[in-house]
Amino acid sequence: MNDFDWAAMADLLELEGEAHSPYVRQAFEELGHLTPRRILDVGSGPGVAACRLAAAFPQAEVTAVDGTPELLARAEERAARLGVRLRTRVAEFPAGLAGLGPADLVWSGQVVHHVGDQQGALDRLAGLLAPGGVLAIVEGGLQERRLPRDLGFGRPGLEARVDAAMAARFARMRDGLPDSVAVVEDWPGMLRAAGLTDVRSRTFLVDRPAPLAEEHRRFVRRSLERQRTGLGEFLDAEDLTTLDRLLDPAAPEGVDRRADLFLLTAKTVHFGRRPGH
Numbered sequence: 001m002n003d004f005d006w007a008a009m010a011d012l013l014e015l016e017g018e019a020h021s022p023y024v025r026q027a028f029e030e031l032g033h034l035t036p037r038r039i040l041d042v043g044s045g046p047g048v049a050a051c052r053l054a055a056a057f058p059q060a061e062v063t064a065v066d067g068t069p070e071l072l073a074r075a076e077e078r079a080a081r082l083g084v085r086l087r088t089r090v091a092e093f094p095a096g097l098a099g100l101g102p103a104d105l106v107w108s109g110q111v112v113h114h115v116g117d118q119q120g121a122l123d124r125l126a127g128l129l130a131p132g133g134v135l136a137i138v139e140g141g142l143q144e145r146r147l148p149r150d151l152g153f154g155r156p157g158l159e160a161r162v163d164a165a166m167a168a169r170f171a172r173m174r175d176g177l178p179d180s181v182a183v184v185e186d187w188p189g190m191l192r193a194a195g196l197t198d199v200r201s202r203t204f205l206v207d208r209p210a211p212l213a214e215e216h217r218r219f220v221r222r223s224l225e226r227q228r229t230g231l232g233e234f235l236d237a238e239d240l241t242t243l244d245r246l247l248d249p250a251a252p253e254g255v256d257r258r259a260d261l262f263l264l265t266a267k268t269v270h271f272g273r274r275p276g277h
């Protein structure tokens with residue numbers, strides 16, 4: 001796969017899926033005119049979106065597909081807890097995608113950028129569609145904002161510097177992927193190159209103002225912990241100290257206690273349709 005330990009990220013991915021659910025709900029509203037019989041969520045992780053798909057399209061057979069069996073076990077538990085019908089399938093991308101189709105709807109959230117050959121991955125995803133079927137991929141959008149620019153300590157503007165550090169780490173991650181191919185990341189153009197029509201992009205807001213519900217506060221803590229561990233070499237000592245202070249459970253100004261945490265982000269979903277009836 002790549003250098004991510006996806007299984008270890010199960011809690012974070014689940015908390016993120018819940019925190020970001022407003023964008024998924026809005027994106028599914030765009031698909032409300034469809035009556036799909038077979039749906040694939042490719043790179044489903046712990047199945048937050050897959051379970052929503054199963055609830056939104058109860059007549060459909062929904063399959064969560066992922067390379068990490070531990071995450072699919074989470075998806076199964078979640079489906080049982082919510083009382084929705086969900087199948088799971090372990091598959092490594094891109095090779096393991098062969099034979100998963102045909103599907104009337106393929107959803108793939110924040111996955112294609114983890115595959116070395118992104119155009120090749122889109123070609124394969126498009127190839128899973130039945131004639132008239134729809135592919136929806138989540139790529140791009142805006143980085144999250146969770147903290148005031150001035151925290152009352154440290155150098156103001158921490159999150160802008162975290163964004164830059166994430167971009168540097170992302171570039172290194174992409175360079176290290178097997179068969180990594182550089183491509184202009186023009187997602188609509190890439191969907192067209194994969195043979196899809198009626199291509200459009202919509203961006204949806206996730207706007208959770210302060211005060212944050214406890215579960216979303218937990219998400220902010222987990223994502224800052226991950227950034228503290230993963231971005232150590234990309235941030236300066238002062239910013240690392242600020243992150244440590246934010247993550248100190250005993251600190252009144254830390255993320256567990258401060259009242260001014262919020263969650264603001266935007267996610268872009270690119271839709272395309274396979275020509276046919």
Ligand SMILES: C[S@@+](CC[C@H](N)C(=O)[O-])C[C@H]1O[C@@H](n2cnc3c(N)ncnc32)[C@H](O)[C@@H]1O
Nearest residue numbers: 001006043044045066067068092093109110114
């Ligand atoms: C960032 S998570 C996205 C999870 C979910 N779709 C979402 O939007 O929150 C990426 C998921 O893709 C899976 N994945 C990444 N690269 C993969 C590969 N090469 N083969 C199979 N699964 C892969 C990981 O196991 C993980 O669950």
